[in-house]
Amino acid sequence: MGAAVVLACRNPERAEAAREEIVKETGNNKVSVILVDLASLESVRSFAKEYQQKFSKLDVLVNNAGLYSSKRIVTVDGFELTFEVNHLAHFLLTDVLLPSLTVSMPSRIVNVTSEAQRSGHIDFEDLNGERKYSGWKAYPQSKLANVLFTYELARRLEGTGVTANCVHPGTVRTNFGRKSGGIMAVLVRIAAPFMLSPEAGARTVIWLASAPEVGHITGRYFIRKAEAKSSRESYDVGVAQRLWNVSADLTGLNQK
Numbered sequence: 001m002g003a004a005v006v007l008a009c010r011n012p013e014r015a016e017a018a019r020e021e022i023v024k025e026t027g028n029n030k031v032s033v034i035l036v037d038l039a040s041l042e043s044v045r046s047f048a049k050e051y052q053q054k055f056s057k058l059d060v061l062v063n064n065a066g067l068y069s070s071k072r073i074v075t076v077d078g079f080e081l082t083f084e085v086n087h088l089a090h091f092l093l094t095d096v097l098l099p100s101l102t103v104s105m106p107s108r109i110v111n112v113t114s115e116a117q118r119s120g121h122i123d124f125e126d127l128n129g130e131r132k133y134s135g136w137k138a139y140p141q142s143k144l145a146n147v148l149f150t151y152e153l154a155r156r157l158e159g160t161g162v163t164a165n166c167v168h169p170g171t172v173r174t175n176f177g178r179k180s181g182g183i184m185a186v187l188v189r190i191a192a193p194f195m196l197s198p199e200a201g202a203r204t205v206i207w208l209a210s211a212p213e214v215g216h217i218t219g220r221y222f223i224r225k226a227e228a229k230s231s232r233e234s235y236d237v238g239v240a241q242r243l244w245n246v247s248a249d250l251t252g253l254n255q256k
């Protein structure tokens with residue numbers, strides 16, 4: 001579509017390889033990389049700073065990165081890895097990039113969640129899995145957090161010209177879960193032949209990011225280019241507001 005695209009990646013070699021592949025396949029050379037490690041809030045802030053030095057606006061933000069971990073890993077910020085990368089980092093990144101999105105309104109935010117949100121529950125007493133950790137609890141919790149964040153963000157952005165929606169990409173043959181250890185790593189390998197291609201998995205994300213017919217839609221959950229219902233807990237405004245406040249505290253946004 002000829003858009004200027006910034007790839008937000010943590011690994012310089014993999015990022016450059018992806019950048020070169022996109023340029024080669026599309027002929028669009030307005031593709032660049034800014035490094036970010038979503039397991040570090042400082043890195044998220046410095047990404048946003050660099051972005052804002054280089055670009056005056058942002059039309060679409062896609063919060064896509066996510067992981068499953070069968071072991072409990074603690075980040076440099078002291079948070080459980082899944083909770084920070086899948087939720088807190090996107091929460092912070094979106095907030096710090098909001099001025100760039102607002103100046104280019106109408107603009108869009110697309111959060112990549114998962115049908116795993118259905119079995120998720122926000123355990124406010126143990127968000128970081130300190131008492132009891134399981135990837136099967138942490139991942140669905142983080143994906144439910146993506147949905148709750150999207151809905152609350154859409155409510156807060158009402159009337160600003162910035163929309164926020166979330167999407168389940170399908171079950172996609174990517175690197176997801178492959179290095180996670182445990183049963184997940186085995187399951188994704190066995191199921192690989194039955195999964196969608198990455199191109200098919202990207203379709204609804206790209207559609208939400210670019211299609212004129214969804215430009216005015218906000219605060220919704222999509223699967224296969226159609227609106228879908230998310231879990232009961234995801235529609236609980238009290239839970240969404242509480243998660244927002246806790247996330248703002250944990251990422252330091254309440255001190256700004």
Ligand SMILES: NC(=O)c1ccc[n+]([C@@H]2O[C@H](COP(=O)([O-])OP(=O)(O)OC[C@H]3O[C@@H](n4cnc5c(N)ncnc54)[C@H](OP(=O)(O)O)[C@@H]3O)[C@@H](O)[C@H]2O)c1
Nearest residue numbers: 010011037038039064065066113114170171172174175176
């Ligand atoms: N695949 C599925 O079946 C499926 C189903 C439902 C939802 N989803 C969601 O789809 C999204 C994309 O996942 P995927 O399937 O494409 O998995 P993937 O192949 O593992 O890709 C995940 C991406 O996230 C990046 N990432 C992980 N940790 C990061 C960090 N600390 N900082 C910066 N980037 C980081 C990875 O970078 P590296 O290349 O450096 O590792 C990778 O590019 C996720 O949000 C996932 O929850 C996937």
